[in-house]
Amino acid sequence: MNSKTQDTRQHILHVGYELIVNKGFTAVGLSQLLKSADVPKGSFYHYFKSKEQFGEALIEEYVHNYMSRIHPVLNQNDVSGYDCLLDYFSRWLNVENGVCNANKCLIVKLSAEVSDLSDSMRVSLAKGAELIIGALASTIQRGIEDGSIDEMNSSMVARQLYQQWLGASLLNKLMQDQTNLELCLLTTQQRLRSNS
Template identity: 60%
Template sequence: MNAKTNETRQHILDVGYELILSKGFTAVGLSELLKTADVPKGSFYHYFKSKEHFGEVLIANYFEGYLERLNDFLSDKQLSGYERLMGYFARWLDVENGRCNAHKCLVVKLGAEVSDLSEPMRAALHLGAQQIVSSIADSIERGIADGSITKQDSLSTASIVYQQWLGASLVSKLSQNTQQLELALVATQSLLKR
């Protein structure tokens, strides 16, 4: 893809991302997406075979950016493994602040909606979640190695912690407060230092 082509494709993804975050996948029609992105129908079909394919690519694009930010954050060698992880989750709490945030909620927003609707989109969400769990597990391993995290099964703990934070984000979105996220932070501290 040349730069202009890639730019148009990314523009459609960016506009679609914002629309889907605010309305959900099924509520956003193709005509609304095209009008908001100010691109002709042919441009959409040049990059995406269908709306479902667009959703799959959107999810993969979201996780690519999210994982890059996550891994940058977790690679700070001046901090212990524990400090890196707790800093990440403290930031999740600060950024989330009881509202759906552009860097957190796509999984929460689409998880239930598309899991029964689209197998490719469900698989893309699952793969992205597994990659996040893997990054968290790597950081737990570094914390075990530097002595800041209690020795444990890093992959199981990472899975539990991530699921806990997704659930807390969902409840936080429903209640419009951060109480569940604050509880998740305390529970994460306990799991890492048990």
């Protein structure tokens, strides 16, 4: 793809993300997306065969960017694995920063909505979740090795923590307050240092 072509595709994905993270996938019609992105229908279909394929590309782009943003958070030099994890999870509470927060997470937004509508989008979301769980497991393992996290099964605990944070994020959206995310941060601290 030449740079103009890549720029147009990226522009559609960027505008689509902003619309979908606020309204949901099914609530955003193709005409609204085209109007907001200021591109003709032919341009959309040049890059994406369908809205579903656009959804897959959007999820893959989101996960790629998300992993790029969280890598430096989970792999800080001269910082314990425990402190890296607390930094990461604390960012879920920060509504203003778009790095990890619950209100801007496509996985939180789309998991329940599209899992029954599109198998290919469900698979893209599941792959993204697995990448995130893997990154958390690596940081937990690092914390075990540096002594900042209790001895535990890093893969299992990473999965449990991610499930817990997704659930708290959904309750955050439902209740419109941070209480469940704050409680989640406290239980995360306790889970990682249960022997302390």
